Amino acid sequence: MSQSDLLELVRFIFDNTYFTYQGRYYRQTLGAPMGEGSLATVLEHFNSYNTHLQFTAEEEVDNSIPFLDIRVIRMGEVLRTDWYNKPSSSGRYLHYRSCHPQNMKLNLVTQMKTRVLRLTHPTFHSQCIFKLKKLFVMNGYPIKLLNKLLCNTSSSPPVEVTMSLNTDAMIDRADIVYATIPYIPVLSNKISLIFKDYKHIKIVKTMKHPLFKLVFSRLKDKEKEEYESGVVYSIPCGSCERTYIGQTSRWIKERITSHKSDARRNLRTCALAIHANNNDHVIDYSNTKILFKEPHYHKRLFLEMLSIAVTDNTMNTKQDTNNLNNIYSYLIELSKNFASTNS
Structure with a gap:
């Protein structure tokens, strides 16, 4: 069966589903066809196409069915929701003895309480609060603190407050x-x-x-340096001690190819090409080094200027550092003078 025929068949089934209720005929206009056994048949059919792509279906057990972190319970004609944790849930939250600000831990408790109360029916609030308290005790939270945050306040979910638009407050913010x-x-x-x-x-x-970084190793191989992008780099001259410093958003391999092309064509737009042709020097492209990795363009420009300013004997022109703030130039010069005095 072709794909178009299968889609046409599915469309026909969905558009022509009828059922009877109390002696009257009804046409289903929304959702999949209803009926016993149809779910298992559809599931088996879908899972027969690819063993690596398998679908599952959650069925009602004891008048309830889980959905995300709630359990929908059918009580006659009424549906109620309770808090649900998967069997695989570890129950781990931010530990009380962890190195985090205290307000972050307090907010975690109160926000979890708010979330649970909003998700569940009022008849389940007491047992949900007890369950939440037990989980936080397991994570090292003092019982007195939990009693204050969970038990000594209202068990009703907070009411949403709509704030009026304050233009002055927006400007201040x-x-x-x-x-x-x-x-x-x-x-x-x-x-x-x-x-x-x-x-x-x-x-x-x-x-x-x-x-x-110490506990969890990186399983993937690192990218080769020649395929790094968004970097500040240096290329030394093979005939003297000068170095060219630049930045690029492209692969470093592509940028080196551009430098070679500029030097071969004797373009006057690149300080590296000018140095190579004016002095008949050979550039040592094989010893190209990545100084910084920075995806943000303006931050990368700053790092390039800073690297040029702190490096002696560069091929770069003075224009390459024109946008560097005077305070940085002063601090760099001060640092160089201090280093030379103590050497």
Whole structure:
């Protein structure tokens, strides 16, 4: 059977489904055809096409069926929802002793409570709160704290509040400057307090987890350096000590090919080609090095200018660092003078 014939057959079945109810005939206008045994037949037919692409179907058991993280329960003609966890669920949440801000842990508890209450019918609220409390105890949360957050507050889901549009507030929000700092217990909170009186500065604490890099290895092979893109790179001269520094969004392999072409055609638009032809020097393309990887274009331009400024004996022209802020130039010069004085 061709694909078009199969689709036509399915379309015919869906458009011509009738059933009887209390002596009257009805035409089904939405959904798949109803009837005992049809689901198993369709499932078997679909799964016969490809052993690597298999469908499953969840059937009602004891008047209930799970859907995502809720269980829909049929009580006569009424449907009610309860909180559901898959058998494979580990019950792990952010541990209380983990290196995270305290407000993040408190918000986790309260937001989980809000989510559970919104998903479930009021008749299941008490047992859901008990179950949630048990899970957080397993994750190291103090019982007194959980009693305060889960049991000593309302068991009703919060009411949605619609806020009126405030143009002045939107303008003020646009003026807020956000700054990120790594989260270090005690120290990060003290730094945040320094900026407490500055309403237009918001400090955001970020989490760094170098442990993940140690515990979880990268199973995929690294890309070859010649296929890296979005990089700042350096190419040395094989005849002198000078180095060319550039940036590209292309593969480094393609950029080197362009440099070779520019040098061969003696183009005056590239400092590397100018240096090679004016001095009759041989460029050592085989020792090209990637200095930085940065996908963001403007950040990559800054890193290129910074690399040119801190590197001695470059082929680059002065124009390549014209957009570098004077404060950076001053700090680089200060650093070079300090290094030469102490050498």
